[in-house]
Amino acid sequence: MKKRQSFLFVGLLVCVALVFGMTSGAMAGKIRIGVAAPFTGNLASYGDNIKAGVNLKLKEINDAGGINGQKVQLVWGDDLCQPKDAGIVGAKFAADKSIVAVIGHLCSSATLAAMPIYVRAGLPALSPTSTNPTIGDVGKGWFFRNCYTDDFQGKYLASYVVPKLLGKKKVAIFYENNDYAIGLKDSFVAGAKSAGLTVTGAEAYMTGTTDFTPQLTKLLRDKPETIFLCGYHPEGALIAGQSRKLGFNGPLFGADGIDNEDYIKIGGKAADNTYCTVPFLAASAGPAGKDFAKQYKKAYGRDVDWMSANAYDCLGILAQVIGKVGTDRKKIRDGLAAMNWPQFGYKGVTGLTYFNEKGDCSKPAFVKKVENGKFVAAK
Amino acid sequence: MFLQQLVNGLTIGGIYAMIAVGYTMIYGVIQLINFAHGEIYMLGAFFAITFISFLGLPFYVAFLVAMACCAVCGVLLDIVAYRPLRQSPRLAALITAIGMSIFLQNLAMIIWGSRPKPFPHGALPAYFEKTAVTFGGVNLSWFHLFIFTITIIMMVGLNLIIKKTKWGKAMRAVAQNKTMAALTGINVNRVISYTFALAGALGGAAGIMVGAFYNAIFPTMGYVAGVKAFAAAVLGGIGSVPGAMLGGVILGVAEALGAGYLSSLYRDGISYAVMIIVIILIPAGLFGKVLKETKKSM
Numbered sequence: 001m002k003k004r005q006s007f008l009f010v011g012l013l014v015c016v017a018l019v020f021g022m023t024s025g026a027m028a029g030k031i032r033i034g035v036a037a038p039f040t041g042n043l044a045s046y047g048d049n050i051k052a053g054v055n056l057k058l059k060e061i062n063d064a065g066g067i068n069g070q071k072v073q074l075v076w077g078d079d080l081c082q083p084k085d086a087g088i089v090g091a092k093f094a095a096d097k098s099i100v101a102v103i104g105h106l107c108s109s110a111t112l113a114a115m116p117i118y119v120r121a122g123l124p125a126l127s128p129t130s131t132n133p134t135i136g137d138v139g140k141g142w143f144f145r146n147c148y149t150d151d152f153q154g155k156y157l158a159s160y161v162v163p164k165l166l167g168k169k170k171v172a173i174f175y176e177n178n179d180y181a182i183g184l185k186d187s188f189v190a191g192a193k194s195a196g197l198t199v200t201g202a203e204a205y206m207t208g209t210t211d212f213t214p215q216l217t218k219l220l221r222d223k224p225e226t227i228f229l230c231g232y233h234p235e236g237a238l239i240a241g242q243s244r245k246l247g248f249n250g251p252l253f254g255a256d257g258i259d260n261e262d263y264i265k266i267g268g269k270a271a272d273n274t275y276c277t278v279p280f281l282a283a284s285a286g287p288a289g290k291d292f293a294k295q296y297k298k299a300y301g302r303d304v305d306w307m308s309a310n311a312y313d314c315l316g317i318l319a320q321v322i323g324k325v326g327t328d329r330k331k332i333r334d335g336l337a338a339m340n341w342p343q344f345g346y347k348g349v350t351g352l353t354y355f356n357e358k359g360d361c362s363k364p365a366f367v368k369k370v371e372n373g374k375f376v377a378a379k
Numbered sequence: 380m381f382l383q384q385l386v387n388g389l390t391i392g393g394i395y396a397m398i399a400v401g402y403t404m405i406y407g408v409i410q411l412i413n414f415a416h417g418e419i420y421m422l423g424a425f426f427a428i429t430f431i432s433f434l435g436l437p438f439y440v441a442f443l444v445a446m447a448c449c450a451v452c453g454v455l456l457d458i459v460a461y462r463p464l465r466q467s468p469r470l471a472a473l474i475t476a477i478g479m480s481i482f483l484q485n486l487a488m489i490i491w492g493s494r495p496k497p498f499p500h501g502a503l504p505a506y507f508e509k510t511a512v513t514f515g516g517v518n519l520s521w522f523h524l525f526i527f528t529i530t531i532i533m534m535v536g537l538n539l540i541i542k543k544t545k546w547g548k549a550m551r552a553v554a555q556n557k558t559m560a561a562l563t564g565i566n567v568n569r570v571i572s573y574t575f576a577l578a579g580a581l582g583g584a585a586g587i588m589v590g591a592f593y594n595a596i597f598p599t600m601g602y603v604a605g606v607k608a609f610a611a612a613v614l615g616g617i618g619s620v621p622g623a624m625l626g627g628v629i630l631g632v633a634e635a636l637g638a639g640y641l642s643s644l645y646r647d648g649i650s651y652a653v654m655i656i657v658i659i660l661i662p663a664g665l666f667g668k669v670l671k672e673t674k675k676s677m
Contacts, residue, residue: 040493042597177644203643210593210600213387214638214646221380234495234595241594245508246383247518266497266595 031070031327033318034093035311036077036086036104036114042208042234043081045262046106046307050128051076052300053308054103056292057315067323072315079105081232083113090114094121100327101126103314106307107232108132108180115139124333126318128310131256132183136358144336144359146317146350147279147310150180153255154187156365157277159195162226165367165378166251166275172224173202174215174239176231184255185230200224205235212242220248229254229274236274237267244270251275259305264373274370275378280306280350281366283377292349303375306350313348320346382517384639385632390523390592392631393530397585398608399615399623400537401578407554407618408574410469414476415456416582417605418483421598423449423583424590425491431502438502442587446580453579454572462568480605487598495597498590526588533581534624540577541620550574554618607647610654616667625665629653 035054039047054074062071075096077089086105093099094117102118102125105111111130115138118125127135127145131153135143162168171192175181185202192199200222203215216239219227227243229236229252236258243252251273258276267274282293282304292312296304321335336355339345345354353361369378398420405413426445430436436444460479464472507522541547552560553570561567589604590596611630615622630650637649657665 040488042493042495042599044492044494203638205643206647208599208603210589210595211387211391213390214384214635215643217380217383217387218639218643237497238593238595245520262494266495268497268500268594 029070030073031067031100031322032073032075032096032098033315034075034077034089034096034099034102034104036079036089036093036102036110037106038081038110039076039078041080041082043107043232045233045260046081046129047078049260049305049307050104050106050311052296053128053311054315056296056299056308057312057319061315061319067319070327072319075099077104079107079110079114081107081110083109086110086113087117090117094118094123099123100322100329101318101332103128103311103318105130107178108135108183109178111135111143112138112179115143118142122329122333124329124336126314126336128314129256129307130180132179133187133360134179134183136360139359141337141357141359142333144355144361146313146348146353146361146363147256147306148363148365149360150184150255151187152362153277153365154184154189155191157228157253157255158188158191158197161253161275161277161367162192162197163195166226166253168225168251169196170198170200170223170225171228172200172219172222172226173228173230174212174219175202175204175228176235177204177206178231180257181231185228188228188230205231205239207232207235209235210238212239213246216243216246216248220246224250226251226253229258232257233260233263234266237263237265237271240267240274241270256306259307259368259375261302261305261375264370264375267370269373271370272372276368277365278306278368279363279365280304280309281368281377282309284366285349286351288347289349289351309350313346313350313353316348317346317353380639381636382515384635386517386519386523387639388632388635389628390526390631391634392628393526394585394589394627395604395608395611395631396624396627397530397533397581398604399611399627400534400620401582402609402612403615403617403620403623404550404574404578406612407620408550408571409461409465409472411461411472411476412609412617413456413461413578414473414605414609415460415479415483416578417601417603417608418480418487419449419452419456419579419601420582420586420589420604421487421596421601422452422483423586424596424600425487426583427587427590428496428499428502428596429491432499438504438591441502442584445587446583449583449586450576450580453575453577453582456579457572457575462571480601484598484601491598493598495595498594498596503591522592526592529584529588533584537577537581537620546570546573607650610651614654614657614664616664619664619666619668622664622666 037047037050079086079089106129108130119140119142131150133149133151175185201219253275255277259278264271293304325331325335339354345352367378368375401416426448427441430441460475510518511521512519549565549570611626612623615626633653634650638646
């Protein structure tokens with residue numbers, strides 16, 4: 001009996017040694033970059049898009065021999081778009097010294113939760129998608145993003161999309177209770193004033209709600225001409241459906257959180273006549289962007305979305321910086337911070353990216369709309 | 380707007396009532412808060428969309444088959460998780476219930492994935508979306524009427540089963556005193572299984588209706604609904620079937636009116652506040668009997 005136990009023990013030791021051996025072996029020659037996004041949960045389809053985008057770039061880099069001869073390896077961190085899970089992922093990435101930089105997080109609430117951890121550990125993070133304007137302050141120089149902020153997006157919606165494109169004046173706002181949506185709502189309201197729009201009402205909902213009829217009933221009482229779906233696509237699609245059931249036939253609009261194939265899948269016919277702003281639109285992109293859209297369609301059989309494109313460029317930016325300065329975390333940060341003028345910027349599929357002192361970049365917004373169950377460029 | 384909010388509240392309230400009845404019946408017979416009940420509700424919705432999209436069953440048939448599957452799930456849940464613990468402390472069973480809830484949620488995540496799924500387009504009868512009645516500026520669709528009718532039929536049916544049938548009598552007997560019931564020749568375990576089957580079928584039906592009406596089905600949908608229904612059952616007096624029905628409706632209406640007239644951010648808070656106030660004023664709940672002896676109402 002005793003012999004058997006010691007056998008087991010030795011076996012266990014061997015297993016542990018093997019596991020460690022394998023991971024350290026993998027670490028040896030590879031540059032490891034963390035990618036944090038929701039890969040499961042309600043917003044898993046965002047994570048899928050991020051994965052699709054970075055994997056295309058990863059293949060490109062590694063097929064070309066890696067960065068200065070070193071292959072790149074991605075480490076996935078599932079934050080479920082939740083601040084508490086983002087904290088766990090953040091701590092894990094920060095503690096793993098082999099990880100040199102992070103692409104992420106995706107949702108603003110998650111990024112806001114993880115940034116203090118990265119700042120303490122001195123780990124640079126480059127988010128493809130977090131648009132909340134306050135992240136730059138929390139990031140203290142360790143945060144960068146290659147998407148625009150909601151300060152810009154909200155005002156663009158208020159000054160151009162609603163009055164010019166939709167030709168509407170009375171807006172009801174239905175926002176999700178999280179950092180992304182509240183920031184977006186506030187900047188929209190600020191922009192609405194100067195654009196001469198009337199906000200007929202603003203109601204909030206909690207993430208994961210399925211019944212929106214009480215709030216919609218209240219909003220529709222004031223006869224808005226259009227409803228602002230200020231949040232992410234799963235709830236947005238349900239709100240679209242329920243507002244149609246309550247007899248609302250006007251156009252709906254949202255921001256970058258709405259741009260996802262699932263919005264149409266869940267919303268069905270009710271999703272038609274929805275407009276949303278996105279940082280990347282294949283139809284309006286330059287030749288590099290158009291090529292990328294084709295390549296993406298070939299690889300995954302679906303149309304490219306803005307998150308995939310931004311994630312693709314994020315890895316491109318990191319690869320360029322690491323190629324110049326090596327794999328030290330602090331040097332990568334300095335390398336990113338040095339991209340502070342257009343001539344030092346990165347020309348990717350989403351256009352030119354360069355950062356200001358807060359890590360923000362200026363990118364134009366494009367407008368998409370849903371027509372007959374498909375996203376098309378809005379004219 | 381008041382009428383419309385009332386309709387909104389009654390729709391979701393009826394659903395809460397159907398789930399709450401499941402909590403209260405199971406509590407009645409084995410004094411266990413079955414926290415996995417919300418997951419049976421979630422499974423109901425998933426079964427229905429699976430039957431519709433993979434087997435191509437029409438909506439009404441899928442509805443009934445999914446309900447039957449949920450009844451079976453309820454019975455299995457009892458046999459696998461709770462029956463072995465019948466003689467152990469109540470806390471052990473309670474923790475097992477929470478464990479089963481987490482297990483079923485994750486199982487559903489593995490089987491169906493974690494993305495929200497729409498109810499299959501075109502699966503619902505076309506007239507469901509059409510307006511059936513208009514009064515005071517409120518349009519009631521056939522779907523609303525369907526939900527109201529099903530809720531009422533099930534509630535009345537359940538009452539008849541409990542009050543008029545032999546099984547109902549056996550359930551009430553087991554609820555009052557298991558040992559005495561067994562001595563009079565009642566097969567206690569079978570009665571408990573029967574109760575779980577009834578609770579499961581009702582919960583499943585609620586899940587299908589929510590999934591179809593609000594058009595979103597996801598593995599964690601049972602959690603919030605389960606907590607709300609539990610609150611409704613407590614509000615009505617846990618162990619009391621009419622109490623659970625009324626509790627569900629009150630909670631649903633409080634939620635809709637709270638979101639409509641007070642603040643939408645505190646919508647859930649308002650419904651729980653209503654529950655807390657009732658419990659403070661009437662500790663046994665609306666229909667709960669004060670427990671002097673071991674007598675409990677069913």
